[in-house]
Amino acid sequence: MSRLGEFHLIRRLLAPLTRNTPGAYNLTDDAATLAPSHGCELVVTKDAVVAGVHFFATDPPDLIARKALRVNLSDLAAKGARPVGFFMALMLPDHIDDAWLSAFVGGLGHDIDEFGFPLMGGDTTATPGPLAISITAIGEVKAGHMTRRNGAMPDDVLCVSGTIGDAALGLEVAKGEHKNLSAAHQEFLLGRYRLPLPRMLLGQAEAARDSACIDISDGLCADVGHICTQSNVGAIIEFDKVPLSMAVRAALAQSSTVLMQVLTGGDDYELAFAIPPANVPAALAHAQRVGVALTPIGRFVAGQGVSVLDASGRPVKLPATGYRHR
Amino acid sequence: MSRLGEFHLIRRLLAPLTRNTPGAYNLTDDAATLAPSHGCELVVTKDAVVAGVHFFATDPPDLIARKALRVNLSDLAAKGARPVGFFMALMLPDHIDDAWLSAFVGGLGHDIDEFGFPLMGGDTTATPGPLAISITAIGEVKAGHMTRRNGAMPDDVLCVSGTIGDAALGLEVAKGEHKNLSAAHQEFLLGRYRLPLPRMLLGQAEAARDSACIDISDGLCADVGHICTQSNVGAIIEFDKVPLSMAVRAALAQSSTVLMQVLTGGDDYELAFAIPPANVPAALAHAQRVGVALTPIGRFVAGQGVSVLDASGRPVKLPATGYRHR
Numbered sequence: 001m002s003r004l005g006e007f008h009l010i011r012r013l014l015a016p017l018t019r020n021t022p023g024a025y026n027l028t029d030d031a032a033t034l035a036p037s038h039g040c041e042l043v044v045t046k047d048a049v050v051a052g053v054h055f056f057a058t059d060p061p062d063l064i065a066r067k068a069l070r071v072n073l074s075d076l077a078a079k080g081a082r083p084v085g086f087f088m089a090l091m092l093p094d095h096i097d098d099a100w101l102s103a104f105v106g107g108l109g110h111d112i113d114e115f116g117f118p119l120m121g122g123d124t125t126a127t128p129g130p131l132a133i134s135i136t137a138i139g140e141v142k143a144g145h146m147t148r149r150n151g152a153m154p155d156d157v158l159c160v161s162g163t164i165g166d167a168a169l170g171l172e173v174a175k176g177e178h179k180n181l182s183a184a185h186q187e188f189l190l191g192r193y194r195l196p197l198p199r200m201l202l203g204q205a206e207a208a209r210d211s212a213c214i215d216i217s218d219g220l221c222a223d224v225g226h227i228c229t230q231s232n233v234g235a236i237i238e239f240d241k242v243p244l245s246m247a248v249r250a251a252l253a254q255s256s257t258v259l260m261q262v263l264t265g266g267d268d269y270e271l272a273f274a275i276p277p278a279n280v281p282a283a284l285a286h287a288q289r290v291g292v293a294l295t296p297i298g299r300f301v302a303g304q305g306v307s308v309l310d311a312s313g314r315p316v317k318l319p320a321t322g323y324r325h326r
Numbered sequence: 327m328s329r330l331g332e333f334h335l336i337r338r339l340l341a342p343l344t345r346n347t348p349g350a351y352n353l354t355d356d357a358a359t360l361a362p363s364h365g366c367e368l369v370v371t372k373d374a375v376v377a378g379v380h381f382f383a384t385d386p387p388d389l390i391a392r393k394a395l396r397v398n399l400s401d402l403a404a405k406g407a408r409p410v411g412f413f414m415a416l417m418l419p420d421h422i423d424d425a426w427l428s429a430f431v432g433g434l435g436h437d438i439d440e441f442g443f444p445l446m447g448g449d450t451t452a453t454p455g456p457l458a459i460s461i462t463a464i465g466e467v468k469a470g471h472m473t474r475r476n477g478a479m480p481d482d483v484l485c486v487s488g489t490i491g492d493a494a495l496g497l498e499v500a501k502g503e504h505k506n507l508s509a510a511h512q513e514f515l516l517g518r519y520r521l522p523l524p525r526m527l528l529g530q531a532e533a534a535r536d537s538a539c540i541d542i543s544d545g546l547c548a549d550v551g552h553i554c555t556q557s558n559v560g561a562i563i564e565f566d567k568v569p570l571s572m573a574v575r576a577a578l579a580q581s582s583t584v585l586m587q588v589l590t591g592g593d594d595y596e597l598a599f600a601i602p603p604a605n606v607p608a609a610l611a612h613a614q615r616v617g618v619a620l621t622p623i624g625r626f627v628a629g630q631g632v633s634v635l636d637a638s639g640r641p642v643k644l645p646a647t648g649y650r651h652r
Contacts, residue, residue: 023367028556029475030401030540031371033467035362041349042368044446045357048415048460050453075356089374089415089460120370127376129455134374134415136462141359149355214356230354 003097006124013105017112017119021085024120032121034084040140043081047071047137051130055194056174061100062107063194064133069111071217072137073198074269078215080147080207081139083115083200088122091132115200141207151211152231152274158298159283161199161270163245164220166192168265169258178251185247192245196269201290203271209283212274219264221318224272225306231274234303239263240311241297263308263318274300329423332450339431343438343445347411350446358447360410366466369407373397373463377456381520382500387426388433389520390459395437397543398463399524400595404541406473406533407465409441409526414448417458441526467533477537478557478600484624485609487525487596489571490546492518494591495584504577511573518571522595527616529597535609538600545590547644550598551632557600560629565589566637569621589634589644600626 004012010027018024023033036042049068051057069086076083092101112118120138141147170193172178173186181189203213212231216223220242224235242262244252252258273294275283280296287294308316330338336353344350349359362368375394377383395412402409418427438444446464467473496519498504499512507515529539538557542549546568550561568588570578578584599620601609606622613620634642 025474029405029472031369031405031407031465031472033367033369033472035367035469041359041361043357043359044413044462044464046413046415046448046462048417048449048451050417050451050455052454053452079355079357081357087370087372087462089372091374091376091458091460122372123374123460125374125376126379127455127458128378129376129453129458132417132453132455132458132460134417134449134458134460136370136372136413138370139357143361146355146357146359148351 009101009124013101014119017105017108019112019118021118021120024118027121034120034138036140039143041143042084043076043079043139043141043146045072045075045137046135047075048132048134050132057131059194061103065104065107066111066195068133068135069108070196070198071269072135073115073117073200074196074215076137076139077198077200077203078147078213078271079139079141080145080203080213081141082204083117084138084140085118085120086138087120087136089134090122090124091127092124093127093129093131096131145207147207147210147213149212149214149227150230152227152233152300153211153276154233154300154302156211156274156276156300157280157296158224158235158237158300159273159275159294159296160243161202161292161294162197163243163248164216164268164270165248165262165265166245167267168261169248169251170194171267180254181247181250185250188245188247193267196267198269199271199292202287202292202294205286205290206273206283209279210273210275214272216268216270216272217266219266221263221306221308227272227274228304228306233300235298235300235306237298237306237308239308239316241295243293243295335427335450339427340445343431343434345438345444347444347446350444353447360446360464362466365469367469368410369402369405369465369467369472371398371401371463372461373401374458374460376458383457385520387429391430391433392437392521394459394461395434396522396524397595398461399441399443399526400522400541402463402465403524403526403529404473404539404597405465405467406471406529406539407467408530409443410464410466411444411446412464413446413462415460416448416450417453418450419453419455419457422457471533473533473536473539475538475540475553476556478553478559478626479537479602480559480626480628482537482600482602482626483606483622484550484561484563484626485599485601485620485622486569487528487618487620488523489569489574490542490594490596491574491588491591492571493593494587495574495577496520497593506580507573507576511576514571514573519593524595525597525618528613528618528620531612531616532599532609535605536599536601540598542594542596542598543592545592547589547632547634553598553600554630554632560627561624561632562627563624563632563634565634565642567621567623569619
């Protein structure tokens with residue numbers, strides 16, 4: 001096992017990830033400089049991931065890198081922000097070797113190009129504990145136009161992107177559960193857990209139309225609940241409208257407990273929007289143009305808290321739940 | 327032992343640390359917004375600290391917090407930046423309890439007010455490993471005027487702030503060494519290790535006058551060497567001009583190996599400047615006005631690398647060294 005020193009790690013592996021962005025100074029200085037485009041302000045978010053908490057230490061390094069980046073991009077997407085660049089602190093245990101680092105950096109580079117999101121600075125340090133990656137993501141929006149959590153109004157339509165519940169089942173697949181699903185379904189679910197799809201274009205497009213937005217990381221009910229708390233409204237979700245993948249449908253057919261996973265499982269990194277009724281047709285049309293499913297699944301109401309109704313309109317009892325990412 | 331859930335930790339302990347800064351939204355959203363003042367750009371730096379690497383897990387929690395913040399402020403100081411705010415990822419092991427968190431937050435709050443440097447966002451997560459704190463610090467400078475590492479020219483005067491070598495000896499005091507120093511000297515050195523003094527006013531004031539600046543975190547020779555590498559020059563340090571505290575003088579009188587600690591030990595977080603000769607008088611006068619010692623200790627020259635001369639002008643042999651923060 002060999003491992004580059006910090007200096008060479010930065011020079012050889014990390015500096016190219018700046019993609020020559022001017023304010024990053026090729027990682028040769030203590031700090032980076034940046035400014036928002038004319039008329040814009042910066043949107044800053046920070047999510048750290050830790051081996052044994054947010055991912056398995058044995059996960060492929062390129063996917064660890066890409067997920068660490070994408071959970072941050074997902075926050076920018078929810079805020080309607082265009083990606084600008086990111087800062088990364090990499091806390092590396094002794095057992096990480098050059099091959100691992102190369103694969104990790106390869107994964108980062110892939111997503112840096114896919115999302116136009118260069119590395120602008122950061123820090124590498126040893127740790128006696130698990131691998132940890134702390135990313136600060138910077139995007140930009142037209143000044144004063146960040147999509148907040150607190151703008152939902154009664155009668156706004158609750159819409160979600162993509163399909164819900166895949167990642168929570170994917171985590172169970174990673175733990176060896178759902179053996180009776182087809183190999184293709186298992187692989188799909190595992191992929192959804194390991195590699196979220198931040199809905200950048202949808203988030204940016206809907207920013208002009210929606211009242212509030214959040215990305216679904218803690219679980220559908222929990223995150224819609226965050227909008228409700230901040231907006232001082234309630235929400236009603238109709239379960240039979242929640243978009244489900246073929247794999248989740250197959251799992252649901254085998255076990256009714258999957259329903260609760262769909263409602264409370266985390267890590268989907270889809271977006272949940274509150275959209276005024278008049279804006280819904282345009283929102284749906286635009287989602288179609290950017291190629292992302294957008295599905296109305298309920299509405300916001302006066303009051304508080306999130307209620308879920310089953311196909312016959314009866315309330316589904318929800319547990320008070322805290323989601324664990326691994 | 328009791329511990330607040332993440333929600334209450336954020337609401338009760340961390341949200342007040344925003345000091346109602348508008349773009350932080352009292353930590354109720356996924357992201358913060360910010361923009362530089364008119365004519366300015368943002369300066370962004372990121373330093374993570376890990377228990378067992380950068381500090382002792384048993385250090386007082388308020389000092390752990392303040393040092394984590396100050397090592398980042400020191401980078402802003404070196405770049406001539408005014409503090410704007412910071413983002414923090416807090417990776418908390420199970421054994422951290424509410425009393426520890428309260429003391430930690432108390433320390434943060436102290437320095438937030440001292441430096442006018444509010445918390446603007448971040449993330450808290452569990453970790454099965456050591457406590458880790460990843461901070462992204464944001465400051466601002468007049469656009470295009472960040473002090474770089476790469477501007478030193480031959481004949482520029484090398485000046486340092488404060489006294490050098492205190493923190494490296496303080497680390498040894500923390501490990502039970504230097505028992506034959508007086509209690510007052512030991513306490514002084516330990517304090518210098520545990521609580522750096524970021525030289526904000528000096529850094530901002532000299533930005534107009536200096537060619538290059540860096541903060542001394544890796545060690546005097548190593549960090550002056552970083553300026554040399556980036557500026558493509560060499561440097562000569564005259565050891566008898568290096569400003570030493572009474573405590574370091576006392577230690578040096580007892581052991582000649584202390585000399586090497588002064589030259590290569592890290593964690594002082596003083597500033598090293600390259601200043602054109604014509605600007606030195608004004609720089610010294612200004613340092614006096616802001617109450618920080620600024621001492622010429624050598625000069626930059628054509629060539630490369632850092633040489634150290636002893637009192638009789640003979641070169642001091644330097645080891646190829648890597649500094650460990652703990």
